[in-house]
Amino acid sequence: MSKRLLILLAVLLLAVMAVAACGGAKTEAPAPTEAPKAEQPAATEAPKAEAPKEKEVVIGFTASQTGKYNVSSTRQTTGLQMWMDDVNKAGGVKLADGTVVKFKAVSYDDESNKDRVQELYTKLATDDKADFLISPYSSGLTAAAAVIAEQYGIPMITTGAASDKTYKQGYTVVYQAYTPASRYLTGAIDLLMNLDPNAKKVAFVYENSKFATGVNEAAKAYAEDKGLDVVLFEGYDPDTKDFNAIINKIEAAGPDAILGGGHFQDGSTFARQLYEKGTDVKFISLLVAPPEPTFAELGDAAVGVTGPSQWEPAAKYTPDSAKAAGLEWFGPTGDSFTKAYQAANNGEDPSYHVAGGYAAGLILQKAIETAGSVDKDAVMKALDATDMMIFFGHIKFDTSADAHGLQVGHDMILIQWQKDGDKLVKQVVWPEAGATAKPIYPIH
Amino acid sequence: MGDVLFTSAIDGLLIGVIYGLAAMGLTLIFGVMDVINLAHGPLIALGMFGVYLLFTLLGLNPFLAVAIVALLGLILGVIIYFIAVNRVIDAPPLSSLLSTFSVNMIIIGIGTAMLSTSSYNVDYSMGTMNLGFFKAPGARIAASLVALLTTALLYIFLYRTRPGKYIRAVANNRVSAELMGIPSTRILALAFGIGVMLAMVAGGLIATILPINILAGGSYELKSFVIVVLGGLGNPLGALIGGLILGLIEGIVPAFMKTTWVPVIEYVLFVLILLVRPQGILGAKE
Numbered sequence: 001m002s003k004r005l006l007i008l009l010a011v012l013l014l015a016v017m018a019v020a021a022c023g024g025a026k027t028e029a030p031a032p033t034e035a036p037k038a039e040q041p042a043a044t045e046a047p048k049a050e051a052p053k054e055k056e057v058v059i060g061f062t063a064s065q066t067g068k069y070n071v072s073s074t075r076q077t078t079g080l081q082m083w084m085d086d087v088n089k090a091g092g093v094k095l096a097d098g099t100v101v102k103f104k105a106v107s108y109d110d111e112s113n114k115d116r117v118q119e120l121y122t123k124l125a126t127d128d129k130a131d132f133l134i135s136p137y138s139s140g141l142t143a144a145a146a147v148i149a150e151q152y153g154i155p156m157i158t159t160g161a162a163s164d165k166t167y168k169q170g171y172t173v174v175y176q177a178y179t180p181a182s183r184y185l186t187g188a189i190d191l192l193m194n195l196d197p198n199a200k201k202v203a204f205v206y207e208n209s210k211f212a213t214g215v216n217e218a219a220k221a222y223a224e225d226k227g228l229d230v231v232l233f234e235g236y237d238p239d240t241k242d243f244n245a246i247i248n249k250i251e252a253a254g255p256d257a258i259l260g261g262g263h264f265q266d267g268s269t270f271a272r273q274l275y276e277k278g279t280d281v282k283f284i285s286l287l288v289a290p291p292e293p294t295f296a297e298l299g300d301a302a303v304g305v306t307g308p309s310q311w312e313p314a315a316k317y318t319p320d321s322a323k324a325a326g327l328e329w330f331g332p333t334g335d336s337f338t339k340a341y342q343a344a345n346n347g348e349d350p351s352y353h354v355a356g357g358y359a360a361g362l363i364l365q366k367a368i369e370t371a372g373s374v375d376k377d378a379v380m381k382a383l384d385a386t387d388m389m390i391f392f393g394h395i396k397f398d399t400s401a402d403a404h405g406l407q408v409g410h411d412m413i414l415i416q417w418q419k420d421g422d423k424l425v426k427q428v429v430w431p432e433a434g435a436t437a438k439p440i441y442p443i444h
Numbered sequence: 445m446g447d448v449l450f451t452s453a454i455d456g457l458l459i460g461v462i463y464g465l466a467a468m469g470l471t472l473i474f475g476v477m478d479v480i481n482l483a484h485g486p487l488i489a490l491g492m493f494g495v496y497l498l499f500t501l502l503g504l505n506p507f508l509a510v511a512i513v514a515l516l517g518l519i520l521g522v523i524i525y526f527i528a529v530n531r532v533i534d535a536p537p538l539s540s541l542l543s544t545f546s547v548n549m550i551i552i553g554i555g556t557a558m559l560s561t562s563s564y565n566v567d568y569s570m571g572t573m574n575l576g577f578f579k580a581p582g583a584r585i586a587a588s589l590v591a592l593l594t595t596a597l598l599y600i601f602l603y604r605t606r607p608g609k610y611i612r613a614v615a616n617n618r619v620s621a622e623l624m625g626i627p628s629t630r631i632l633a634l635a636f637g638i639g640v641m642l643a644m645v646a647g648g649l650i651a652t653i654l655p656i657n658i659l660a661g662g663s664y665e666l667k668s669f670v671i672v673v674l675g676g677l678g679n680p681l682g683a684l685i686g687g688l689i690l691g692l693i694e695g696i697v698p699a700f701m702k703t704t705w706v707p708v709i710e711y712v713l714f715v716l717i718l719l720v721r722p723q724g725i726l727g728a729k730e
Contacts, residue, residue, distance in 0.1 A: 236703055236704070244695075246698060246703055248451050248452045248695075249699060251451075269654075278572040
């Protein structure tokens, strides 16, 4: 009796797991929807005495309107759309021959799915005749889109995609706006060494995902290079809810600093449990979770925790700092970008995804202006030569054959949650030039 | 090294008691009526959200909320019994597996629609208890003590009270029990209710210390199955011991190797027990 039951049970358990697995990958019937087109002011413009020749340039991209990247991808698209509206409203971009370029977005829902991305970018390249491409959100989807961009030779600015790998495949038309993953945590190490020359021991505890593992391996190499002693280097399961066992291990290793994390859920749980356990550590820097505004819900457990971010509204990249760095400034200031976004979104602060979307557009716009043409080769030549500062930070691309398009100018900002009276506030503590407050150190 | 081992072992035992409590709910129902309750995981999740909602919406102390959730669990269990289990109790085992699995899908479906699958936290802290040689969050210790207390109460109930004795009698031999005048259907309903109550209390206690989501019960359900097999099918004391063993593995293994090895070791143990001692450490119910 019980033997039969056990066998049945085993079969059912497997079935449950299979159902659960399928549930996660469920995709809806594809229904490519044309994204809300930029409101084209062109149609309402009164004809002028001597109307300049106008040219419509098609920017193709996919957005994850459904699936797991929905939230971040939607923000990125909002940013890109903001840029497009701004340029078109300002009269477009004037080319060397006097033609005025206006931009038009063509986009589809990629369902957060790689296969869809490849189908849709092919469609963008062939049916829609996209002149330029912007990447989807996430490294995985972008890697899929990059193959197609390269195949059709259409320049693509990538944003929301930090993985280094895509730029080491010998591609020639792909340009990265984000700081690559390999440099996500190096700023934290620089800050630590700057704050405390005696800090020697570092523990890396990170999510076992492609992204977090890549970041942490690169950071570990950097830390060892700088003479730090890596006392613990351990991954945890993405579903981990109980970090107690790992925290015991950390306490046994007695590090000065804990670096790592992965995504929001695991990172915030890890920070909370470190605090509840009363772990004695001087410095914590975790990926992804700390820059999110909801991280503040941890209350006291959030105080002192630092995290790298591609961009923050508080970041102080201005025409002045560009001048100080000897760089050309381009586009709106961070303040005006933030205010414009807030005005359109009930006062909500723009996240770095929004800024990344806007920055991708700016990078392309600047290259077209510099080239004075929309010829793909001329624009790519201009992209190769880009070395400027925008509100998003310094932008410069690797032009060597083995890492073409890799972002080498932009740096991560390091934020830290600090207490201002009873309120938790997010302060920029690194790089020093952009800092809004002195870092708290040690945190406990 | 000795220090880590000691701390890890105590930490493991603390969480192990709660695993054991959850598994007891599963094993009690199986022991009494030969029904494997496949809604166990979602019921654990319901317990979690019961505590979360009482805490967040009414501001109740989470441990008081656990007591209320226990009562709700008992009532819910009796209702589920009459709706989904009573009519299939004498049918072949597949029927009750399917019917409890349906309950599972219903709870998950409603829960996902109402709460989504995102994570929630019961934002409650009892500070850190520091004994010098050992420190742990206060809530974690309190949750373990409540689990231990619940186990003790269950034993007093089963061995010292009349309804408890009825439950054991029905588990032993339903026909004879009925001949002795025990209303077996009502007793089965009570036993199912208690099983569900234990699952929900365990869920509620987990919610006081770890983040929760509507699917989180699944991993505890799997652990419960391992524990039940480890301790012996239908044996509540075996479930407690099985829970402690599982907790110890989770606590101690990471001190020696990467944490990713923990499930490997747990499930290898599961298979080994099935192969070598299928009746479990303490033996299946008599």
